[in-house]
Amino acid sequence: MADDILNMINANANTQQNLNYNKYYIGLHDGIKSRNFIYIKPKKQFTHLFIEVDEKENWIEQIEEKGISASIYKKFIQLTLTPEQLKENNELIGKLIEEAVKKYNGN
Numbered sequence: 001m002a003d004d005i006l007n008m009i010n011a012n013a014n015t016q017q018n019l020n021y022n023k024y025y026i027g028l029h030d031g032i033k034s035r036n037f038i039y040i041k042p043k044k045q046f047t048h049l050f051i052e053v054d055e056k057e058n059w060i061e062q063i064e065e066k067g068i069s070a071s072i073y074k075k076f077i078q079l080t081l082t083p084e085q086l087k088e089n090n091e092l093i094g095k096l097i098e099e100a101v102k103k104y105n106g107n
Contacts, residue, residue, distance in 0.1 A: 001047050001083055002026050002040050008094050009038060012101040037104040038097065047086075049093075050076040051100045059096055066092060 002019055009028070010016050020029035027036040041048040053059055056072050063070040066089050069080040077096070086093060 001081070001086055002042065004086060005038070005040060005049065005097070008097045009101060011094075012098045014105050035104065038100055046080055046082050049079040049081055051079070051096055052076050053096065053099045053103060059099075062092060063096070 006017065006019055006028075015030045017028040017030055017035060020027040020034055024041065026040040026042065027034055028038060029035065037052045039050050041050070050073060052075050056077050059077055060070045060072070063077075063079060066085075068085055068089065071078050079093075081093075
C-alpha cells in the first residue's frame with residue numbers, strides 16, 4: 001500500500017519523494033530532508049494514512065461517505081484503510097493526496 005500511495009504522491013509532486021522507513025511510521029524524504037506532509041503507519045490488517053490538507057471537515061465528509069474511517073489528528077486527516085478500500089476509492093484518495101501535494105508545493 002505504501003508503494004501505491006508513493007506513486008500517487010510522485011504523480012503530482014515537483015520534487016520526487018522516497019519512502020523513509022522509521023520505527024513507528026513510514027514518512028517521506030526528498031533526498032535532502034524529511035517531508036512528512038503525508039505519512040503512513042502500517043498495521044497487519046489495515047494502514048493509517050495521515051495527510052495534511054486544508055478544509056479537513058469537507059474531506060472527512062467525502063471520505064466517510066465511502067465507508068472509510070477518518071478523523072482529524074493534529075494538523076492531519078487520519079484515514080484507516082484496508083488494501084481493498086484503497087483500490088476501490090483510488091480516485092478520491094488520489095484527489096486528497098493531490099491536494100496535500102499542492103499545499104506542500106505551495107500551489
